[in-house]
Amino acid sequence: MRKQKRTTSQPLLLPLILIFLFTTGFSPQPVAVPALQTETTDVITAGIAYLGTQINSDGGIRWFDDSSSPAATIRVVQALAAAGVDQDFLQSGSGNAPIDFLETAGVDWVNQQETDSPAFSVARAGQLLTAVAAANRNPQQFGIEEVDLVYPVVASLDPNTGIYGSATPENVTDQVWAMLGLAANAFSVPSEAAIWLAAAQLKDGSWDDGYGSYLDTTPLAVMALIASGDVAVDAPEIQSAVDFLMENQQPDGGWQSQWDTITNANTTAVILQAISSLGQPPVDESWQKADGDPSTALLAIQQENGAIGGDFANAYSTADAIVALSNQALFDLGYLMSAGQSIAYIVSQQAADGGWGSVGQTLDIILALHAAGWDPTTVTFSDNTPLDYLAENCAEYIAYGPDAIGKTILGVTAAGLDPTYFADLDLVAALNATYDETKAAFGMTDNTWHQSLAILGLNAAGESIPSDVVDTLLGLQQEDGGWEYSAGFGTWPDNTALAVQALLAAGETANSAAIQNGLGYLQSMLSATGGWGDSSTTAYSIMALNALGVPNSAWANETGLTPLSELFTYQKTNGAFFYNWEYTDDNLMSTASALLALFGEDFIITAADLDAAYAGLVIDPGEGAATTLCVPLEDESMSGLDLLIASGVTYSAPEGFIESIMDISNPDGGTNYWSYWQWNGNQWVFSNAGAGDTAVRTGSVEAWHFTSWVIFPSLAPDVVPNLSAMCETPVLKNFTEQPFLSFSDLYPDDLSVSIEVESVTTEEPAEGTASPSEPTNEETPAEVTSVEEPEASERSSLPYYLIGGASIIILIVVILILKKKGK
Incomplete structure (x- = not known):
């Protein structure tokens, strides 16, 4: 293998997470090339029909045996989305679709409940998040118990190193799947995470998963870097990875591992997805080999029953191939x-004149x-x-x-x-x-x-x-x-x-x-x-x-x-x-x-309430119910402190420092404080400015979260606000403050906050100027909602279990070999 010096890319300063798409060295291409789309339609249709034969009564998909496999089911959900097929198209005789199975069994799988020592798995959570995004489901209220899958993945990040979970240079699995899962749901990935992953690249341009699966792991790492928005397609790390993949490409245009005798469907499919994420069509001459290209290599190994793969073709390999043949990447399948x-x-x-031509x-x-x-x-x-x-x-x-x-x-x-x-x-x-x-x-x-x-x-x-x-x-x-x-x-x-x-x-x-x-x-x-x-x-x-x-x-x-x-x-x-x-x-x-x-809209537009101006306020005590408030704005803007005052919430601020809110304060010897946050459209951002120095405008949402200063960075509020729901009236966002989309923007009827509004009455303040600890509320009383906080087991990541014992290691190796043969 040709050795290449490893370099680290610098983060790009971009206003939106996806703006990196306009800095690439490739011309934007349609998702599907017409000729290729026509050629592969029958193959994809036959593949989906085969997947329909592999569904169990609970909606789960079979893999190695007759049991329902969450991993295989995740790939099938991705495949349906990539092929443009409705998620309910494949159903069992009991009326369950693959996404229904994941809503029932996915969270237990993430927490490894099938093992002797259950523990939260960052890699599994990231994989499930890609399916949640592909199925256009809410990642912060997923499954029967409406679990927040995003929070524990975010909480697993070490901000000092940029590492998610237990990732190491010898095993980047947690890192790549955390980045892919977050990006698929339009959550930003810190630049430190991309920098660490780029630095973990091996000298030959590959990445490792701890089992030597370089050809499987490298395309996932490429997609994770691209999805982060911090690495351009012409970055040295990406080019080095491309060189590695090209050096291992077979004459038929596909790839195979040391266990394979013909093209490996899974490996070839994931690499083809990475190629698509770079903006390159599969027919690009750089990927042409003597006997074909990556797409033709996959087309050539479809079985008579519709399965795609070699002698051990299965639902997993077929689903991966369908995503690849659709010329899409697994992190880019959801409508959000x-x-x-x-x-x-x-x-x-x-344009500079404010218009669009x-x-x-x-x-x-x-x-x-x-x-x-x-x-x-x-x-x-x-x-x-x-x-x-x-x-x-x-x-x-x-x-x-x-x-x-x-x-x-x-x-x-x-x-x-x-x-x-x-x-x-x-x-x-x-x-x-x-x-x-x-x-x-x-x-x-x-x-x-x-x-x-x-x-x-x-x-x-x-x-x-x-x-x-x-x-x-x-x-x-x-x-x-x-x-x-x-x-x-x-x-x-x-x-x-x-x-x-x-x-x-x-x-x-x-x-x-x-x-x-x-x-x-x-x-x-x-x-x-x-x-x-x-x-x-x-x-x-x-x-x-x-x-x-x-x-x-x-x-x-x-x-x-x-x-x-x-x-x-x-x-x-x-x-x-x-x-x-x-x-x-x-x-x-x-x-x-x-x-x-x-966005579910039409041209039947109702006249707007020209005088409506509201901001949102969240008070999260860290334990128990959070409180959400809709606060009317009398002026064009106010400070965060004025918003707190206008809300009518009791607080005290001796010497200008917020000491207590709603009578909750740090006990003697405690380490808690009230942290101050702003909502950017899909997640909370810690405010480095004091509440008296910020500007709150209509559409803004701010939060005070009671948390420990020992934890750095401070934990964000575990509340997903929906201002229109909080105010029971449509409230438009400020793009400058909230440039990101969230699930509730796409599906406003599936509200992120359960609203049961009741009015807050405040006593008429006495004449004179109130002290900071005695806020006045001379404006319209805010509307308040209590939001029940998820169970502790849903908001904190469990410690990772270190697999020990020779018997367990042997078992893993055997499973890995079977997986390789089944691709």
């Missing part, structure tokens, strides 16, 4: 990660940001906001007609502004001026977009909608149930989806003939791959389903493919969506529309 990539791409494209595109992006839970005015460039750009350019844009005016109203309303007075324009009056009572139409009578966007705009503005224009739109429906753009263009799903949303906004019921016929048309136009021919049309159609409350899984086809899974085949590795396979350039409009569809 995909959404984060798209948001990062959008932000990177913002045109008014139409800027409006699309404003709606997408709103759908993701952000206040669009907080996404800035050179101090310019998207609304600044609109104010400068919308006068010319709305001259195009009622569709342009209606869309502008949607964007302005989504930003929380008044459409009757924006940039010295009354957009509602301008829209109504395009209405012809004699023709009962906005703009052109036969134009579906004119009528639909006008109706949607009026609805967003809270204005009355002329009943006659609703009749006009109904009259434009064709015999096949669809709508044309205008007369003579022919029906198409995007026009139909827009008309359906407009009719719903105007009061048509979901079971009306027009709506049902429209749905029938959309169903008839659904392709074999689950979508509607291009990304924008597919996104618009999904938005119509969102408006009707139809779940994505309800439209899965006979092979399990869904509209959302089809939509994401148009996403590139840099997060951008392209229009279709003929026009594959990055497309901002397609990207924004895809995000609207993904």
